Amino acid sequence: MPEQATHVDIASAYAELDPLSAKVGFKRVDSLPHAEATTPAPQGTALWSATYARLLLWPCPGSDATTVEASAQAGQRWFDEVLVEGERRSGGRPLDGYLVLALPEAPQDDAREDIRRLELSTQVCRKHLIWPPAPDDPDRHIVCWRRVAEVTVLGFPDIGAEAVPSGELYWPEIDTEAMALWEELNAIGVPAAVSRDTNA
Incomplete structure (x- = not known):
């Protein structure tokens, strides 16, 4: 130093x-x-x-x-x-x-x-x-x-030690409805999901 x-x-x-x-x-x-x-x-x-x-x-x-x-x-x-x-x-x-x-x-x-x-x-x-x-x-x-x-x-x-940033990436916890939507987006893709919701 x-x-x-x-x-x-x-x-x-x-x-x-x-x-x-x-x-x-x-x-x-x-x-x-x-x-x-x-x-x-x-x-x-x-x-x-x-x-x-x-x-x-x-x-x-x-x-x-x-x-x-x-x-x-x-x-x-x-x-x-x-x-x-x-x-x-x-x-x-x-x-x-x-x-x-x-x-x-x-x-x-x-x-x-x-x-x-x-x-x-x-x-x-x-x-x-x-x-x-x-x-x-x-x-x-x-x-x-x-x-x-x-x-x-x-x-x-x-704010305590639990909030200290780290180099690790963490997936946030989401509820079952949000998880279902996420799985649907992964399965059919965003454009298909948007098109389906628009035509509904």
């Missing part, structure tokens, strides 16, 4: 992301994969992996719009290679990607609109921003990072 970034307490971000990630089937990888991207992963970068997705924590050195945009682009390029390689290794099964930019402080007011646009973009992966609470934040003693719960894949309610 890369050394801890000096501009933020990145270890506290790991501590917040680890348990939430585990609840939805993610595990933090021991070492980052090699990527040929022009920008190397910054110090403190961490990757969580699941059968269906990857989550990347990418430290950002500033909270102004220009720095956030540049970090997002660099992280996205690096992450794209990781996702493509992961899909190749899984036999072409698509992987969702979640890029979490760790800002040193809340975004500057003039950056809010650009940041909203960035978070709405789904190019390559979903993008989210988190930051530590301000010194005057009344919740600073109980919340290490703001907006972690808004990371789409992690923001689910506490």
